[in-house]
Amino acid sequence: MASAARSASRAFLRSTSATSSFRPAARSTRFALPTQTFRASGRRGYASDAGETKSSNTLLWAGVALAGGAGAYFYLQGGDSVTSKNFVPAKEDYQKVYDEIARRLADETDYDDGSYGPVLVRLAWHASGTYDKETGTGGSNGATMRFAPESDHGANAGLKAARDFLEPVKAKFPWITYSDLWTLAGSAAIQELGGPAIPWRPGRQDKDVAACTPDGRLPDASKDQRHVRDIFYRMGFNDQEIVALIGAHALGRAHPDRSGFDGPWNFSPTVFTNEFFRLLVDEKWQQRKWNGPAQFTDKTTKTLMMLPADMAFIKDKEFKKHVERYARDSDAFFKDFTEVYVKLLELGVPFTTKPEDRYVFKSSE
Numbered sequence: 001m002a003s004a005a006r007s008a009s010r011a012f013l014r015s016t017s018a019t020s021s022f023r024p025a026a027r028s029t030r031f032a033l034p035t036q037t038f039r040a041s042g043r044r045g046y047a048s049d050a051g052e053t054k055s056s057n058t059l060l061w062a063g064v065a066l067a068g069g070a071g072a073y074f075y076l077q078g079g080d081s082v083t084s085k086n087f088v089p090a091k092e093d094y095q096k097v098y099d100e101i102a103r104r105l106a107d108e109t110d111y112d113d114g115s116y117g118p119v120l121v122r123l124a125w126h127a128s129g130t131y132d133k134e135t136g137t138g139g140s141n142g143a144t145m146r147f148a149p150e151s152d153h154g155a156n157a158g159l160k161a162a163r164d165f166l167e168p169v170k171a172k173f174p175w176i177t178y179s180d181l182w183t184l185a186g187s188a189a190i191q192e193l194g195g196p197a198i199p200w201r202p203g204r205q206d207k208d209v210a211a212c213t214p215d216g217r218l219p220d221a222s223k224d225q226r227h228v229r230d231i232f233y234r235m236g237f238n239d240q241e242i243v244a245l246i247g248a249h250a251l252g253r254a255h256p257d258r259s260g261f262d263g264p265w266n267f268s269p270t271v272f273t274n275e276f277f278r279l280l281v282d283e284k285w286q287q288r289k290w291n292g293p294a295q296f297t298d299k300t301t302k303t304l305m306m307l308p309a310d311m312a313f314i315k316d317k318e319f320k321k322h323v324e325r326y327a328r329d330s331d332a333f334f335k336d337f338t339e340v341y342v343k344l345l346e347l348g349v350p351f352t353t354k355p356e357d358r359y360v361f362k363s364s365e
Contacts, residue, residue, distance in 0.1 A: 087175045089175055091359050094200075094359060094361070095359075098188050098362075099364065100169050100173070101120075101166070101169055101188045101189075102363070102364040103364070104165065104168070105120075105188075105192050106364070108165065111161065111165075112252070112269075113264070113270050114270055116161070116165050116189075117192060117251065118251035118252030118253075118269065118270065119158070119159065119161055119162040119165075119252065120162050120166075120185045120186055120189040121186050121189045121248055121251055122162065122252065123145075123159050123162035124186020124189075124345060125186065125248065125344065126145070126155060126156055127140050127143060127145055127182050128183065129219075129231075129344065130217040130218065131234075131235050131347035132217065132234055132235075134234070136348055137211075137213060138347075138348065139347040139348035139349065140182065140183050140204055140345055140347065140348075140349060141204045141205060141207070141348055141349045141350070142204075142206060142207035143179040143181075143182055143204070143207070144209070144212045144213065145159065145163070146163070146178060146206075147209040148209075148212075149212060149215070150212040153218070154215070155215075155218035155219075156218075157259065162182075162185075163182075166181055166182065166185055169181065169185075176202075177204055178206050179205060180203070183200065183345045184200055186198075186345065187200045187345070187361070190272055191363045193271055193272045194271045194273070195272030195334065196335070196338045197338070197360050197363070198338060198341055199338070199359065200342070200358060200360075200361070201346075201353055201358040203349060203351040203352060203353060217231070218231070219231045219309060221307040221309045221310075222293060222294065222307070222308050222309070223308065223309055224308070225313070225316040228309055228312060235344075235347060236347070237340070237343075239322065240336070241336075241340040242319070243319055244326070244333065244336040244337045244339075244340045245337070245340050245341065246310070247274065247277060247326060247337050248337075249265045249310065250265065250266060250269075250271075250275055250276040251269060251270065251272060252264070252265075253265070253305075254305060254307070256292060260292060261292070261295050261305065261307060262292060262295070262305065263295075263297070263304060263305030264305065265279070265305060266279055266304060267304070273330065274326050274327060274330040274333045277323050277324075277326040277327035277333065278327040278328075279298070279304065280306065280313065280314055280327070281314065281323060281324055282327070283298045283304070284298070284300070285297070285298060285299065285311065288302075288305075296308075296310075296311060
């Protein structure tokens with residue numbers, strides 16, 4: 001069913017012109033907040049060689065000599081064998097990781113509106129958006145959200161679901177760092193949900209708890225355009241890039257038990273489109289009357305949501321001109337989003353490869 005739904009979404013996107021709009025005349029599916037169920041799982045261990053003994057290695061290699069392929073077994077199971085340590089992955093190996101993420105997205109549909117894709121995009125975004133260009137700290141290089149206190153920052157509430165979702169992928173491909181896995185998953189999710197192909201390259205290294213970033217580096221949805229600029233300028237983005245990045249709100253929804261806010265931004269929260277911008281410009285938005293933080297709802301159906309920070313993009317003249325352009329031109333949005341999303345995922349990463357060496361992965365059918 002998930003594969004059929006994804007195919008239908010892509011068929012819709014292919015059959016729709018770049019500048020057309022999509023809004024159902026009548027809404028038959030109610031966006032109710034689902035009960036969240038998280039799989040119980042212990043904290044994953046990060047083993048080192050310090051505790052290994054010579055005798056244990058002797059036994060390991062004796063086993064390899066007696067049973068050909070034992071090294072492959074340890075490799076696949078995440079064992080700390082020489083096979084996995086000396087493995088140098090190529091593009092086809094990262095494609096296999098992509099394919100496994102795509103397969104799990106198709107099979108695991110018990111999250112929110114039927115896809116873990118949006119929360120994977122959020123994980124990659126929040127892991128990368130902590131970068132500070134002045135100090136060179138933060139960013140995707142490190143995957144420090146594995147540890148408290150960063151995992152407990154308010155902006156990261158709910159992202160345990162995304163990290164847990166990717167643990168079986170990490171176990172199957174133990175050679176990939178968490179830093180690379182999280183960013184690759186964010187890129188894969190964009191593509192699998194009908195968005196543009198996201199060029200990506202490996203090279204991130206995981207860090208320990210000492211590299212955790214301080215709280216407050218991610219945007220506060222309750223603030224205005226001044227705050228938005230402070231956050232994104234710190235990372236090195238300009239106004240046009242900020243607006244392009246915020247287009248990721250085409251995916252997913254807000255949760256009262258995490259951010260306090262409630263609802264999806266558009267009618268297709270598991271399909272990557274420019275609808276966030278079109279609705280922001282064309283719809284009439286009014287403050288929602290409810291027992292929660294200040295947010296806005298559409299006047300037409302009262303089922304959609306905009307954050308105070310979202311509304312700042314049409315209140316601010318410089319931001320609004322980019323919003324209006326992306327609302328009318330899906331191709332321009334896809335192009336600009338691709339460029340700025342790649343930039344986001346690479347902030348502060350000491351790559352040894354060149355930008356032209358980035359991989360473009362084949363999406364699932």
